[in-house]
Amino acid sequence: MGYEFEPHVAEGRFDKLTASWTPPTTEMVWYRQPGETWRGKLARFLMTRPSEHLIAAGFTEEDLHRIAGFLLGYPQECVDAFCERLARMRAETRSPDES
Structure with missing residues (x-):
């Protein structure tokens, strides 16, 4: 899931931020527009607490x-x-x- 965004990340139209934790092994991925990096960082912060x-x-x-x-x-x-x-x-x- 989210793989359709990868070409846009490669072209610089979106940034990607991930967080992983266990158990069970889970990975969250946030895609955001450049300049909106703070949104992903704050979402990751909240989701990992x-x-x-x-x-x-x-x-x-x-x-x-x-x-x-x-x-x-x-x-x-x-x-x-x-x-x-x-x-x-x-x-x-x-x-x-x-x-």
Whole structure:
């Protein structure tokens, strides 16, 4: 997956950033436009940190979804809609004693 971007990387139209970790062996790849390298670096930083560390640092799960949406370039209204839908789905699946 992503191999279709390799010719564009070779031509300089996209940059590529990877991160690997185990177990299991996993590789994440971010492609971004030149000049947007910071987006890939920040995404890699966030994705390679245990989420409990980010939560302990004061980030909510919604915060992390919003940051990811921003880094991926989604319009604000799409990120808002995603977060609202996720909150509704969680509320619907929450058992009565969790309220």
